[in-house]
Amino acid sequence: MEIDENGVLRLKGRIKAAKDVVYLKSPAVLSGDSSIAKLIMKHYHERFNHGNHNTVMNEIRQKYYITSLRSKLRKIAHECQWCRINRSLPKMPSAEGDLPPERLRHHQPLHVYGVDYFGPMSVTIGRRHEEIRGAIHMPDNTRRTH
Structure with missing residues (x-):
């Protein structure tokens, strides 16, 4: 790890020679418990439409290295009101169709x-x-x- 000219702790990578890669070269290191990391994770969670953890993790890791990212994203999704409403199970079972006549002929x-x-x-x-x-x-x- 190294500290850049702005005082940000960054991971040192081995791909400095890559010309078309900008963010993956040295992502900023953040603690998963910090408030800025929580805001970043919540922003990406909402930006990618409350998507699955792998999608959000991939996008976050383009710029940041957040410690214990997967568990923190699970916690954010668990606390997210939109996710709680839209991923919950229905309260009432769905209406089922009638049985065909062949199934009702128990006496034949x-x-x-x-x-x-x-x-x-x-x-x-x-x-x-x-x-x-x-x-x-x-x-x-x-x-x-x-």
Whole structure:
């Protein structure tokens, strides 16, 4: 770390030769508990539309190095009134549609279709022998009745 000409503590990086990179070369170091860091985090949280932590962290790290950034951003999002309202679970369950008539025919089992099971059958897979069982779907018009 080093102190620049304005008295700001900055991280020393190894990319000073990069010409098109401005802010990532030496970000300012701030304590996560300082009031200026909290204001910066809140500003970026609101500027990026209360987005996820990774997006906000990426944007903050373009200019600043804030200690314990992830946990501080979680705390800001937890205290944010907009996030609390819009990310909460609904109080009432959503209205569900009616059941189809096939599900309501409890007195006519297998009215629409049926399933028949068969097996076991011996099957060879490579050098291994296994026993398998099967199921057949039978449409309504081919199903036998007792």
